[in-house]
Amino acid sequence: MTLNYVRSAPFLILCAASFCAAPLLATQPPSPSSIQITAVVLPEGRYSAVAVREMGREAANILKQSGVTLRWRVGTPTESINGRLVVVKLRGSCDMDGSPTFLVPGPLGWSHEVDGTILPFSDLACDNIRGAVHAAVAGDNPVRGNILLGRAMGRVLAHELYHIVADTSEHGRTGVAQEALSPQELTSGRLELQAPEVAAVQSGIDRER
Numbered sequence: 001m002t003l004n005y006v007r008s009a010p011f012l013i014l015c016a017a018s019f020c021a022a023p024l025l026a027t028q029p030p031s032p033s034s035i036q037i038t039a040v041v042l043p044e045g046r047y048s049a050v051a052v053r054e055m056g057r058e059a060a061n062i063l064k065q066s067g068v069t070l071r072w073r074v075g076t077p078t079e080s081i082n083g084r085l086v087v088v089k090l091r092g093s094c095d096m097d098g099s100p101t102f103l104v105p106g107p108l109g110w111s112h113e114v115d116g117t118i119l120p121f122s123d124l125a126c127d128n129i130r131g132a133v134h135a136a137v138a139g140d141n142p143v144r145g146n147i148l149l150g151r152a153m154g155r156v157l158a159h160e161l162y163h164i165v166a167d168t169s170e171h172g173r174t175g176v177a178q179e180a181l182s183p184q185e186l187t188s189g190r191l192e193l194q195a196p197e198v199a200a201v202q203s204g205i206d207r208e209r
Contacts, residue, residue, distance in 0.1 A: 033205040034067040036083030037161065041074045045126070047094035050143065054150025055157060062158040062176055066193055066201035068165060084208075086120040086164060088157060092127035096145030101127070101134040103183065108132065109156040111163045118167050122160040129153055129186070136183035152186035162193060166200035167207070 039059075041052060052074060060070040069083075093099070108128050112119045133149050155176055162177050163169065171179040175194040185191055193201070 032067040033202055033209070034069065035165065035205045035208065036069045036071065037063075037086055037165070038077075038081045038083055039070060039072040039086050039088045039157070039161075040077060040081075041072055041088050041090060042076070043074065043090040043094060045090070045093050046097075047090055047126070048096065048146040048149065050146040051094055051096070051150035051153060052090075054147050055153035058151050058154025059157040059161065060154075062155065062192055063161060063201075066162075066165075066198040067205055068161065068201065070161070084120070086122065086161065088160075089121075089123045090153075091123055091125055093130065094124075094126035094149065094153065096130060096133065096149050101130040103131040103135040104128060108152075108181070108186075109160050111160045113169060118164050118169065120164055122157070122164065124153055124156055124160075126153070129156060132181075132183040132186050136187045148187045155181065155186055155191050158193070162197055162201060166197070166204040168200055168204075170200075172197045 039056070041056075043052075052072075056070065056072040059072075063070050071083075072088075106128050107125055109122060109124045111122045129152050130149060133145065133152050137145060137148050158176050159181075171177055172194055175197065176191045177193055177197040181191075
């Protein structure tokens, strides 16, 4: 079993790219394929309900452009679930409660791969994510801190769900699917799937049909 993960990168080199404008065509683009995913979130330690709610909201907003409708629930479900099921384990403490946190190198999250197939299981390393958030927003109040923690968790979750739905271990060059994310990318502005990764997700959805 191998792991595909997103890391925290304290320093980034930004590269500029040029783009050529394509002519505007008067044709209607085809409707994208779609899939519904339910993420069953299993906390292994203490967690903030605010952070988990923000995690789901952020991941859903990122993935919707690729045709993925994301729902989530905390704890083992007691009834049947429509659509595809993904199990997400929250490892460590997922709560900005003011306890010491440190920015350390290492994975923020990972998905599991066997014989070239990405399995529907992901892990989020909350202590590492907390360290990245603390480095970006030291001094914020706990409520604001948990919102930003949830935003960072949502971006890591979206990254892992990209791997799962597209069934690929490849990373993007930019955006949420890149291999390493800085503390600022985890907490600030917008972070989305780029066009090649959206196409990969669409291909993954089509293969399931």
